[in-house]
Amino acid sequence: MARRRAAFYWMTIPAVVLFFLFHTFPALQGVYYSFTNWNGFGDHYDFIGFKNYYYLFQDSNVWNAYGFTFKFAVVATIFINIISLLIALGLNASIKARNFFRAVYFLPNILSVLIVGYIFNYLFSNVFPIWGAHLGSDTLAGNILGNEKFAWLGVSFVAVWQGIAFNTILYLSGLQTIPTDIYEASNLDGASKWQEFWKITFPMIAPFFTINMVLAMKNSLMVFDLIVALTNGGPGRATQSISHLIYTGGFEGGEFAYQSANSVIYFIVIALISIIQIRFLQRRETDM
Template structure:
């Protein structure tokens, strides 16, 4: 028995080594370089202490990237969870062709984010504008992604369209765990649909709500592929997310150490938001 247990432990060693080499060690390197002035390709560098962190809080580009990312993440997280819950409840109520529609709604999650982004880039640039001209709509005749004020709406639309897929399946799984007898008993007591939702449905799927909220917020805060495929941060810097700024500044702009400091703060922000979300939502689960 002891030998078998030891064998199980040894089987985890390769995975731990790979995780350390390709994840933990590069992360530690990033923290190290954040205290230097290394540009990413020079053979020498100097230690500058917390100067990179100090200048980050005075950088307008960094502030704009954080503002866009937070605005984008909050909107996308709320809309994804509201729509996916409504869709899941509709699918759960309809028995006919449930598995077919489940596959249809999950399809966007299978597609690559970059492929989806390039497809919608083409639609916004060439298809929707032609439709707008044909129907005489001035709003649709212009490319939404070319507007500094509205380009982020186009990015959010695509993110919501693709993000609904996974959340819908998770909500549907949660709804199917609720016994039908609870709804039958509530109907006999005279409860309406709204009361059934708040008193039965939502409390019983609260763990799924927590998972979906955390995942949707985390994915939205880390948005990168969609930005590259749709706008590449433009027009100007109107849709530049934090991760896109870190990539372009660190690997293309010679700000490797500076953006390493930005990535450290970025990691802390995401970790804090996720922890606060989990603790708050789990506390609500117990209060329901």
């Protein structure tokens, strides 16, 4: 028994080593370089302490990126969970062609984010303006992605459209774990549909709600591919996310160490938000 257990531990060593080499070690290197002035090329650099972190808080581009990212993440997370829950409730209530519609709603999650982004980029640039012109709407006749005030709405729309696929499947899985006997008892007691949802359905799927909220928020805060495909951070810097700023500044702007410091703060922010979400939502689970 002991030899078998030891064999299991030895089998995990290659995976642990690979994870450390390609994930942990580069992350530690990034933390190390965040205290230097290295531009990403050559071997010459100096230690400058916390100067990169200090200048980050003085950088208007950084604040703009964090502002857009948080606004986008909150809107996308709310609408993804509301729409996906409504779809899941509808699919769970309808027995006919349930598997077919489940596959249809999951299809956007299969597609690459870049592919989805480029398709919608074409639609926003060429198709929707034509429809808007035929409808006589000046607002729809223009490319929303080229509007500095409303470009973030276009990005949010595409993110929600693709994000609801995975969340719908999770909510549907949660709904199918609820025993039908509970609903039969509530019907005998004369409970309304709203009372059934708020007193039975939602408390029973609370763990799935927690998972979906955390994942949707995390994915929205880390948005990158969609920004590249739709707007590349434009117009101007109106839709530049934190990930996009780190990439363009670090690999194209010679700010490797500076953006390494930004990525460290970025990681801390995402970790804190995720921990707060989990603790708050799990506390609600126990209160229900």
